[in-house]
Amino acid sequence: MSESSLLNQLVESLRRLPGIGPKSAQRMAFHLLERDRDAGRQLAQVMAAAMERIGRCERCRTLTEHVRCHLCASERRDPRLLCIVEQPSDIVAIEQATHYEGLYFVLGGRLSPLDGIGPEELGLDRLEARFKEPDLGEAILAISPTVEGLATAHYIADLARGSQLRLSRIAHGVPLGGELEFVDGSTLAHAFAGRQGL
CATH class of the missing domain: 3.40.1360.10 (Dna Topoisomerase Vi A Subunit; Chain: A, domain 2)
Incomplete structure (x- = not known):
């Protein structure tokens, strides 16, 4: 993909997102450019606003637009x-x-x-x-x-x-609906240590 440096920049920017590899980033870029430019523009506006206005809650440190989260x-x-x-x-x-x-x-x-x-x-x-x-x-x-x-x-x-x-x-142990034979030893040990009466 050497014909467009702006296209390369878009793909590389999308690749920075967690779980997005080169092929997925390329698919996203082509989709936005070929089929849904309005969604691309909206995404760009919302991302710019979010990067500018979202900070940390002064009390709990979660992400929020306000001094204190809701x-x-x-x-x-x-x-x-x-x-x-x-x-x-x-x-x-x-x-x-x-x-x-x-x-x-x-x-x-x-x-x-x-x-x-x-x-x-x-x-x-x-x-x-x-x-x-x-x-x-x-x-x-x-x-x-x-x-x-x-x-x-x-x-x-x-x-x-x-x-x-x-x-x-919080308790750690066997997940609900989990089968013991598929649970790792460490999780099973935690489950036994944290057992409760019936």
Whole structure:
């Protein structure tokens, strides 16, 4: 594709999106240019506006156009509960799948010194300040059970020490509808360790 440098730039820009390889990016570019230029123009306008106006909520660090996101601004949310997640997309998943009615705190990743991600990058000083709020009764860690996720959870547990806060972690184990023979050993071990009475 050497005939058009602008076309190459479009394809390369689309390739930067997660999960989009060279062929998919090329298909998208050709579709927009050959069949739906209006959609391409609208996409460009919305993306430009989003890049300019979407920032982080001052309270929970999720993505929002406002100083405070709609969840933090809502009087219906329970201020006694704080769910700590890695990414804003985790909030969407929890909101869609559960009846959780508390507040959130978005880390923006996991501790990973090799990648240059330390406590400052995750806003852990702000999280520690939230732990000292008098209304807060429980913090729920909803962090991936990876090596970095476990290190992050332990770091957060250390921050919560000394407060009257109840710290809990979401359960990990066998997925609903899953068959034991297909579950990996580590997940099965977590499921056995976290077993509950009937």
